[in-house]
Amino acid sequence: MATDKTNLQLVVNGILNENPIFRLVLSMCPAVGISTTVMNGFMLGIAVLFVQVCSSCTIALFKNVIHPRIRIPTYTLTIATWVTVIDMVLAAYLPEAYAKMGIFIKLIVAFAIITMRLEMFASKESVNASFWDGIGMGLGFMFGMMALGFVRELLGMGTLLGYDVLGFKPLLFFVLPLAGFFCVGLMMAFFNYIEIVYKRAKRA
Amino acid sequence: MKDILTIIFRLTVACLLAGLVMGTVFIATDKAKKHNVHVNEQKVMLSLLGYSAKNPAPASVAMHEVYRYLVGEGEALAMGYLLPLRDGSFSFVTIDLAGGFVAQNPVTLAAEKAGEAEARTAAIAVALGADKPLRYADQTIVVTDGGKRTAYLLPGKFPGFKTFIGAILAIDPDFSILGLEIMEHEEDPGLGAEIDQEYFKNQFKGKPLETVKKLEVVKTPLPEEYLKALEAEKSGLGAAEVASIQKQYQDKDIYALTGATISSRSVTNGVKAMVKKFAYRLAILDRVLAEQHIATPF
Structure with missing residues (x-):
């Protein structure tokens, strides 16, 4: 069952049609917990992008020797290995980046989006397609996290990327974890609405 | 199957x-x-002493590392200190628990190897004779400026809420606290993890030995003006104002973090124990050094 999409379509697919946060509704824990600022969203997005691409390629490479009954443990093992490797390499060679990203990278092992992508895509497709799909999913996740972070940081703290833009704090409520669910819900509705409008315009 | x-x-x-x-x-x-x-540790140590990239430490400032070991002397236990000497060599001084001088052994160790735990311990074991039990305890860095002691840096670990908290404490020759930096911890984010925030760790700054000895944690809210002084960088308060407010609160107890009393208390007790024990041990070590005429560079 090889995919008939081009590489570009695979990337766009991850960002728009199958956006991990707003469409697949996966990995809600980090989406709600960490997306309090744009910077946090970006950091976690980068980390997920790396791990997703590396794990997708590994699984696509070894898909024929993975026993179907133990595929989930194997996926977890692969993700854990990559997370550990990236963690150690960053700590050794990029200490400044590690100081900022370290805690996000260690969080990744249990992310639903990565396991799901390995199961749905990488275990059936070629290495090349899995690579582009991984990039798409990673970018989609980063986009989702940053969009959430943008809204929550602006409305919750009145800042963007740490800079004071509004000069006052509109609603502290938005920084709290609870508001993460509201934000995800409202933005999901917003994106669905855009899609409906777009489709209607296309039909007319 | x-x-x-x-x-x-x-x-x-x-x-x-x-x-x-x-x-x-x-x-x-x-x-x-x-x-x-x-490298990070070195940077933190320099910043605790008030030096930074903009304001580098002058060449007259030197750091001398003293390593403390526990040595088995027959049945009893003794303290051993690996001291750098003025001529660049090392000496291992053993002192019994009552504070009496036991022995002094020269240690052959290259200066750049002293930072490596294994090479250092092996060299000391050779100097002492192989059969004596030896265990590394901790490390103190004596900071001198032109031969005069200006500060002590104490890297240490103490139990926190979940696991150990690693910290570096800087104290001046009168044992007043110059600064505290939390190096590693695994406290709860948003609660105990606040121990590495300025408004908590700066509370220790400037506390004299007498205050530290009976330091407690209080659960009253942190006063607004004190908070501003503790977060001077954020609030933009002038150095003179900060100093006067710090002075006012110098003899007060530590204000606990909201929702993290155990973490606050762990750090407070850890710092208290580190300073108290260090002051006690240093007095003994200094007396022995003077009695035995051991020429250390500090």
């Missing part, structure tokens, strides 16, 4: 492969990682 065996076999192979990859990367990166940690 055959299925189970294949599953076991493949899962084992997968685990072994993963272990192999992780192990290789660990071996390849461990040295660089340790180096980074060391």
Whole structure:
């Protein structure tokens, strides 16, 4: 069952049609917990992008020797290995980046989006397609996290990327974890609405 | 049955492969990682002493590392100090628990090897004779400026809420606290993890030995003006104002973090114990050094 999409379509697919946060509704824990600022969203997005691409390629490479009954443990093992490797390499060679990203990278092992992508895509497709799909999913996740972070940081703290833009704090409520669910819900509705409008315009 | 065996076999192979990859990367990166940690430690130590990239330490400032060991002397236990000497060599001074001088052994150790735990311990074991039990305890850095002591840096670990909290404490020759920096901890984010925030760790700044000795944690809210002084960088308060407010609160107890009394208390007790024990041990060490005419560079 090889995919008939081009590489570009695979990337766009991850960002728009199958956006991990707003469409697949996966990995809600980090989406709600960490997306309090744009910077946090970006950091976690980068980390997920790396791990997703590396794990997708590994699984696509070894898909024929993975026993179907133990595929989930194997996926977890692969993700854990990559997370550990990236963690150690960053700590050794990029200490400044590690100081900022370290805690996000260690969080990744249990992310639903990565396991799901390995199961749905990488275990059936070629290495090349899995690579582009991984990039798409990673970018989609980063986009989702940053969009959430943008809204929550602006409305919750009145800042963007740490800079004071509004000069006052509109609603502290938005920084709290609870508001993460509201934000995800409202933005999901917003994106669905855009899609409906777009489709209607296309039909007319 | 055959299925189970294949599953076991493949899962084992997968685990072994993963272990192999992780192990290789660990071996390849461990040295660089340790180096980074060391560089970071040096940076933190300098910043605790008030030096930074903009305001580098003058050449007259030197750091002398003293390593403390526990030595088995027959039945009893004794303290051993590895001291750098003025001529660049090392000496291992053993002092019994009552404070009496036991022995002084010269240690052959290259200066750049002293930072490496294994090489250092091996060199001391050779100097002492192989059969004496030896255990590393801690490390103190004596900071001198033109031969005069200006500060002590105490890296230390104490129990926190979940695991150990690693910290570096800077104190001046009168044992007043110059600064505290939390190096590693695994406290709860948003609660106990606040111990590495300025408004908590700066509370220790400037507390004299007499206050530290009976330091407690209080659960009253942090006063607004004190908070501003503790977060001087954020609030933009002038140095003179900060100093006057710090002075006013110098003899007060530590204000606990909201929702993290145990973490606050752990740090407070840890700092208290570090300063108290250090002051006690240093008095003994200094007396022995003077009595035995051991020429240390500090």
